[in-house]
Amino acid sequence: MSATASSSTHSRPVARPEAKPGRTVRFRVKRCDGPGKPVRWETFAVKPEPGANIISCLQQIAASPVTVDGQKTTPVAWDSGCLEEVCGACTMVINGKTRQSCSCLIDEYAPNEGDEITLEPMSKFPVVRDLWVDRARLFDALKRVKAWVPIDGTYSLGAGPRESAEKSESRYVMSTCMSCGCCLEACPQYQLEENPDKWPASFIGAHAMNQARLFNEHATGAVLKGARLDTLMGEGGVNDCGNAQNCVQVCPKHIPLTESIATIGRSVTIHAIAKWFRG
Amino acid sequence: MAQHRVIVVGGGLAGLAASARIAEAGLPVDLFSVVPVKRSHSVCAQGGINACNEVARQQGYSEYEHFDETIYGGDFLADQHPVLEMANWAPRIIDLLDRMGVPFNRTSEGYRDLRLFGGSLFKRTHFSGATTGQQLIYALDEQVRRYESEGQVTKHEFWEFLWPVIEDTAQGQRCVGIVAQDMRTMQVRAFRADAVVMATGGCGLVFGKSTNSIICTGAAAARCFRAGVWYANPEMIQVHPTAIPGADKLRLMSESARGEGGRVWVPRKKGDNRPPRDIPEGERYYFLEERFPAYGNIVPRDIATREIFGICVNDGLGVNGENQVYLDLTHKDPEYLTKKLGGILEIYEKFVGVDPRFEPMKIFPAVHYSMGGLWTSFTKGSYNPETPRTKHKSGTRPPILAEVGQGMQLGALNNAQTNITGLYAFGEVSFAYHGANRLGANALLSCIFDGLFCGVSVANYVRDGAPAKAPAGDLASAGYDRVVAQEQQKVKRWVDSASAGAAEPRTNPYVIGKELGDEMTAACTVVRHQTRLAQCAGKLAELRERHDSATLADGASWSNQALGYARALSDMLVLAEAIAKGATERKESRGAHYRTDFPERDDANFMKTTLAKHQGGTTSLEFIPIDASLILPTARTYGKKDDKATPKPAMAASAS
Numbered sequence: 001m002s003a004t005a006s007s008s009t010h011s012r013p014v015a016r017p018e019a020k021p022g023r024t025v026r027f028r029v030k031r032c033d034g035p036g037k038p039v040r041w042e043t044f045a046v047k048p049e050p051g052a053n054i055i056s057c058l059q060q061i062a063a064s065p066v067t068v069d070g071q072k073t074t075p076v077a078w079d080s081g082c083l084e085e086v087c088g089a090c091t092m093v094i095n096g097k098t099r100q101s102c103s104c105l106i107d108e109y110a111p112n113e114g115d116e117i118t119l120e121p122m123s124k125f126p127v128v129r130d131l132w133v134d135r136a137r138l139f140d141a142l143k144r145v146k147a148w149v150p151i152d153g154t155y156s157l158g159a160g161p162r163e164s165a166e167k168s169e170s171r172y173v174m175s176t177c178m179s180c181g182c183c184l185e186a187c188p189q190y191q192l193e194e195n196p197d198k199w200p201a202s203f204i205g206a207h208a209m210n211q212a213r214l215f216n217e218h219a220t221g222a223v224l225k226g227a228r229l230d231t232l233m234g235e236g237g238v239n240d241c242g243n244a245q246n247c248v249q250v251c252p253k254h255i256p257l258t259e260s261i262a263t264i265g266r267s268v269t270i271h272a273i274a275k276w277f278r279g
Numbered sequence: 280m281a282q283h284r285v286i287v288v289g290g291g292l293a294g295l296a297a298s299a300r301i302a303e304a305g306l307p308v309d310l311f312s313v314v315p316v317k318r319s320h321s322v323c324a325q326g327g328i329n330a331c332n333e334v335a336r337q338q339g340y341s342e343y344e345h346f347d348e349t350i351y352g353g354d355f356l357a358d359q360h361p362v363l364e365m366a367n368w369a370p371r372i373i374d375l376l377d378r379m380g381v382p383f384n385r386t387s388e389g390y391r392d393l394r395l396f397g398g399s400l401f402k403r404t405h406f407s408g409a410t411t412g413q414q415l416i417y418a419l420d421e422q423v424r425r426y427e428s429e430g431q432v433t434k435h436e437f438w439e440f441l442w443p444v445i446e447d448t449a450q451g452q453r454c455v456g457i458v459a460q461d462m463r464t465m466q467v468r469a470f471r472a473d474a475v476v477m478a479t480g481g482c483g484l485v486f487g488k489s490t491n492s493i494i495c496t497g498a499a500a501a502r503c504f505r506a507g508v509w510y511a512n513p514e515m516i517q518v519h520p521t522a523i524p525g526a527d528k529l530r531l532m533s534e535s536a537r538g539e540g541g542r543v544w545v546p547r548k549k550g551d552n553r554p555p556r557d558i559p560e561g562e563r564y565y566f567l568e569e570r571f572p573a574y575g576n577i578v579p580r581d582i583a584t585r586e587i588f589g590i591c592v593n594d595g596l597g598v599n600g601e602n603q604v605y606l607d608l609t610h611k612d613p614e615y616l617t618k619k620l621g622g623i624l625e626i627y628e629k630f631v632g633v634d635p636r637f638e639p640m641k642i643f644p645a646v647h648y649s650m651g652g653l654w655t656s657f658t659k660g661s662y663n664p665e666t667p668r669t670k671h672k673s674g675t676r677p678p679i680l681a682e683v684g685q686g687m688q689l690g691a692l693n694n695a696q697t698n699i700t701g702l703y704a705f706g707e708v709s710f711a712y713h714g715a716n717r718l719g720a721n722a723l724l725s726c727i728f729d730g731l732f733c734g735v736s737v738a739n740y741v742r743d744g745a746p747a748k749a750p751a752g753d754l755a756s757a758g759y760d761r762v763v764a765q766e767q768q769k770v771k772r773w774v775d776s777a778s779a780g781a782a783e784p785r786t787n788p789y790v791i792g793k794e795l796g797d798e799m800t801a802a803c804t805v806v807r808h809q810t811r812l813a814q815c816a817g818k819l820a821e822l823r824e825r826h827d828s829a830t831l832a833d834g835a836s837w838s839n840q841a842l843g844y845a846r847a848l849s850d851m852l853v854l855a856e857a858i859a860k861g862a863t864e865r866k867e868s869r870g871a872h873y874r875t876d877f878p879e880r881d882d883a884n885f886m887k888t889t890l891a892k893h894q895g896g897t898t899s900l901e902f903i904p905i906d907a908s909l910i911l912p913t914a915r916t917y918g919k920k921d922d923k924a925t926p927k928p929a930m931a932a933s934a935s
Contacts, residue, residue, distance in 0.1 A: 034837045049526040051630070056527035062841065063789035064781035065832050072780025074833040075841050082492045083528045084626050086413055087318040102527070103629050128463050129838035139315060143428045148421035149380040153303055154731055160377035165385040165392075169618070172382035172408055175417060176622075179317055218380045 019107035022047065023114075026068065027057060029076055030120040031130050042076075043068045048110075054101035054119070055080055055090065076119075078131040085252060088180030092131045093120040098185040098250055122185045126194050135181050137199050141208040142179075144200065145228050149221040161219035174214040174260065176253040183207050183247035183257055189240055203240040204232070206247035210260035216267065229264075229271040238265050281752020283741050284309060286457055286472035288440045288499060290316025292324075292412070292723060293706025294478035295419035296730020297737070301476075302423075302431040304738035309470060310423070311435045311459055313494055317420045320480050320492040321726065324412020325533035325623055327404035328376075328723040330369030332393060340401040342366045343677035346686075347670060349721060350910050352398040352579050353650070353714020354870035355886055356512065358906040360659045361694075361711050364686025365728045372727050373405050379418040383407050384619065394619070395538040397719040398579040398917075400673060404720045409533055409622040415723055419730075435470075437462050439843060440479065440499045441766045443506050444469060445699055446758050448745070452507065454702035455751040458762045460770070463838050467766050469759035473746035474737050477503060477697075478705040478730070481649040485851045485858065486804070487796015489646035490522055490531040500653055500708050501850035504857070508697045510891040511710035512651035513854070514861030517717055517871050518804050520583035521606055522645035523630060529645035530630060532606060533623050534719040536640075537576040539616070542607045543567050543587070544639075545596045552599055555607070555639045566590055573918045581716040581871040582917060584644040588805045591643070598641055607639035646804060648722060650713040650871065651861070653704035654890060657711070658691030659906070660684045667911045687732070692740040695733035700745060703737055705729035710888070715870025773842045777834030786829045788845040791822055795848070798822075799855055803862050808875045812863045819859060823852050857891045857898050864900050865889060882912050 027044045045068050046057045062075035081089035083102040090101045095109065095118050110117050125133035163171075183206040184190045193202045212228040215221035232238045238261060247257045285301050287294045290312035298308045312319065331342045346366035350359055377383060377391065384392040384406055393402035407414035426432040444456040456471040482497025483489030504510045521536065521543075522529040537543070546553070547564040567586060568575040578586075587604050591597035598605060608616055608624075613636040616624060627635045662685035668678055679685060687694055695703050695711070706726040713721065740746070784790040802815035826849055833841040867881035868874050887902035 033835065051524075052526045059527065059789070062832075063787060066780055072778075072832075074779055074835065077838055077840050080493050081314055081318045082320065082323050084323065084530050085629065086322045086410060086622075086626075087314075087492065089314060089318045105630070129835075132838065134463075135315070139317070139424075142421075143424055146425075146428075148425045149378070149418075150425070151375075151378050151422070154300055154375055156371045156374065157378065159374045159391075160380070162389040163382075163385055164389050165387060168382045168385045171380075172384075172414070175382050175414060176410065178322070178413070179315075215380070220378065221380055 019111040020113055021050070023112065025057070025106060025110040026114065026116040027061065028116055028118045029130070031076065032127050034129055035126060042071070042073060048106040052106040054094065054104045054106070054117070055083055057106060076131060077129040079133070086178060088178030091122060091180040091182060093122060093185065094118070098122060098182045100180065100252055103252070122181060124185050124190055124192050125181065126192070135179070137193065137196070138179055138181055138184065138207065140196070140199055141204050142211060144204065144231050145208050145212040146224045147208070147211040147215055149215060149218055150224060151220070171214060171217060174210055174255055177207055177210060177255055178253065179207065180252065182250045182252060186246035186250040188244050188246065189242045201235045203236050206257040206261060209238060209264045210255055210257055213260040213263050225267070226271065229268050232264055233268045233272055238268050281750045282307065283473045283746055283750055284471065284752070285474045285476065285737060285741060286311065286470060287476045287478060288457065289319070289478035289480060289706070289708070291319035291321040291478060291480055291706065292416050292419060292726035293729050294476070295416065295423050296727045297476050297478055297705050297734045298432050299419060299422045299426060300731050300734030301738055302426040304735065306738055306741060308432045309435060309472065310432055311438045311440055311457070313437065313439050313462065315436045316423070316434065317417065319416060320495050321416040321723070322413040323490065323492060323531060324723055325409045325531060326396060326535035326538065327394060327406035327411045327720040328373065328415065329396065329403050329718070329720040330373045330405060330724065331366070331403060332370065332373070332391070332405070334393060335401040335403045338401060339674035340403060341677040342369065343679060344671050344673060345369060345403065347910060348399050349712070349718055350714070351670060351913070351915060352718040353716050354880065354915050355714065355882070355907065355912040356515070356869060356888070356905065357712055357714035358657070359909040360686045360906055361657050362686070363662065363909060364660060364732065365712055365725060367683060367686055368728050368732060369724055372724065372731065376415060376418055379422060381407055381414050381418045394535060395577055397534050397537070397577045397583075400573065404538065406535065409535055409620045412723060415727070435459065440502065441467065442502055442762050443475060443508070443699070443702060444759055444762050445506060446754065450745065451700060453700040453745055455754055456759060458759070458766050460766070462840070462843055465770070465836050465839060467763055467770060469763050471751040471754070471759070473741045473751045474701045474703065476703045476705055476737060477653060477708050479708045481707045482851070482854055483646050485795065485855050486646040486799045487793060488525070488527070488529050490519055490529055496847040496851055497649070497854045498847035498850040501854040503653060503697070503702070504891070504893050505850070505853060507893070508699055508702060509654035510652065510857055511654035512715070512861065512889050513857040513891055514803070514865055514872050514889060515650035515715050515870065516646060516803065516858065517580055517648040517650060518584045518644045519647035520580055520587050520644050521642040522647070523627060523640070524603070524643055525630060530626055531645075531647065532627065532640060532642050533620070534577070534580070536606055536608060536620060536623065539619050540608070540611055541576060542610070543576055543583070543604055544607060545590055545598055545604050549595055550600065555605055564596065569920070571917055571919055578917050579716055579718060584805055585873060587644055603641040603643050605639040606642045608635055609637060609639060613637070644805060646800065648717055649707060650710065650715060650717050652708045652710040653697050654888070655695045655697055655704050655709050655711055656693045657695070658688040658693055660686045660688050662686065663908065667907060667909050669911050670913050689732065690735045690739045692736055692744050694736040695729055696736070696740070701740065703733065705733060715872060769846060770842065773831050773845055774834045774836070776830040777832065778830065779832055782830045782832060785825055788826070788829045788831070788841070788848050791826050791829060792844070792848050795822055795851065795855060799858070803858055806873055806875055807862050809863070812859060815859050816863070819852065819856050826852060853893065853898070860898060860900055861889045861891065880915070886912060
């Protein structure tokens, strides 16, 4: 028996429901023309192609924006980019759960004739239009925790610090955060805040604490550890975490967010005591 | 005198590297991007980044051989000096990324791990799992965020580049800023700059479905082209051999799957529909390994693509009679695969519902990358032998030592500059480096190299070139106002056409866009032929005419995405015409450009850059000489065995 054939016997096909070909799926979409505009719901009927996802259905709706009641309307606005769950743009709330819409396959979510899928924008960020939200606060948080390695410039200065495979693998997982915002949408402590002046005192969220840990654990990045912990020990920092652990459940990249929060929590405690002793 | 400023358009790897380097040189940067820069298409790059390294060096590899491989891989179309310089810089770029904290895969001793990649017999590809592009862009995004927090870089995210502002001076044309639109508020306005760097990536959307992100329309490049910037080698479009077919896009399955041992095969017997595991080894046709004994599954992309296409379309040997072949990793240890390729295996599992650690993947070629792009110039460095050398033999001493300044002159004002003074092109949007076919894991390198190396040229130009005496901030506003008015007119044309509900297919931009993609995929990808290309020219004319009277379903003056798409489509149509024209006029086969009616390479007539110019609404072409002063062209065979069982692909022109 060949090596190929023997390993194939371990086959683990992923269970997928049998989707009915040629079926019609209904999309119930929460719409809003812009900030301060009223919210309305519209339902569209789509015949999904084989292998369709939310994006390809929204594309069909954009080409022919007519509701199930025959009402002519405007195309639904939404954010998207890579369509392979690596850019984070197309995050929305699908049937009440936050996730990327590109990897949301219609065959799984709506296998039968007349099945309905509900699409809503994330609720923790201001709506730009329809399903498109403004996640500027999320990127602002990365500035607050100084999520970078402070290199001496781009000049040729040799290799970076040597690192064990284990360490590099653990940093890699933390570094796959695509700033999608799922962890924030699912967090009971993280609330919508439209006023940038109030961001520093509002809960920063799991993603930023994970980034702080990522750079604290890099040999050169660690030189800013104190500054990062100063940010995270104050108002809106790690102590605002209510330990609901929703973040880690919804992270599409399976980043150990609760572990990162716990690590930051311990570091903050030590940092605070050390500061107290130093006066 | 007004303060000097630089505009960078595009926040992928090239734009971020440029922003960081120019900010470091002390110039304030305005960075424009249609998406938050961290979500740029560079995140999709998977396999790795090439550079000579100590292990390979001690096995006989060198920067010079990396250069030689890139020229040979590109089928002798690239200007050679810039490629030499890029290869020289590659090891330093890896070191820099390492210092920025990129979690490169490591060996048990803690050194950076390496893998094999297409077109090389040496392990010279550095990688971070199978999401290397994501990890590299994050590292540069972080560095730019640092400059942003210091006030040296100002980001303009969700702003779309609409047109360059070009001033006519006694010394010729000079770029002094851009006009852009905030795609949330729909505000159109001009931004002044002493230099503008275009780093706007590729144009996959011209082909409808591709491996590219939804933002890769090529519209920004097309707008520069329409404004008078030359576009080079438009016909050189890379079709990646291995992608996962999908309803909305064709998802890339990285070349690293083959670099890590993945084997491409089909059942030897036509109509053998048994599940792959039931087909014994002897009844499998590992056609790449049999035809290319030395390189096997890691032949360059254009070659692998043509072989897979030939197996499916001409020989009818595709799996289950369909256009697909197996890419098989099941002979490798699942844990090893997870460490080395986890990211891409997850993509396959997520979108197909099958675990490739245990079932062979089914893949087919898809449009992936544009070797062509805005034409750019350069100043040669100090390495100028009297006569070009023959192809470098592995293991022999390289003819030169790898030192800076031998390929391109660092800081020369014209490096990566277009024909318009002050307008630069970095990364995929530039035509440089990759010739007629790009080698895998050279794209990330060329993006970062442009940003770091040619970024110095931008800074020098601002300080020593035309802006030294006449900063853009001091110019009269008339030139800017004129372009703003032109762009506002375009917005008005679309808004005025709007009425809610679906437009009829003839004038529906989304339908026109889909027809454009289908036509370009059928006529201008793996195989091309005069008759089909002539038909394509007719179809493009029809689509342009229909687009002129197209209407929108949305007249909103806030966050109007339909308008953004319809407007980009006019630019994509111009680019499509240049691609089809280039494919028609280049009557030979070279790299990714394969003509069934001209199957041989013709160096005498076509070892030349295709130069497209757009004036008064029409595109004209000419062929200009290339810099081939370092390496003599040789036959590009990759040691292919021509036996009777594997006839040369004589492909049907009608295949689509």
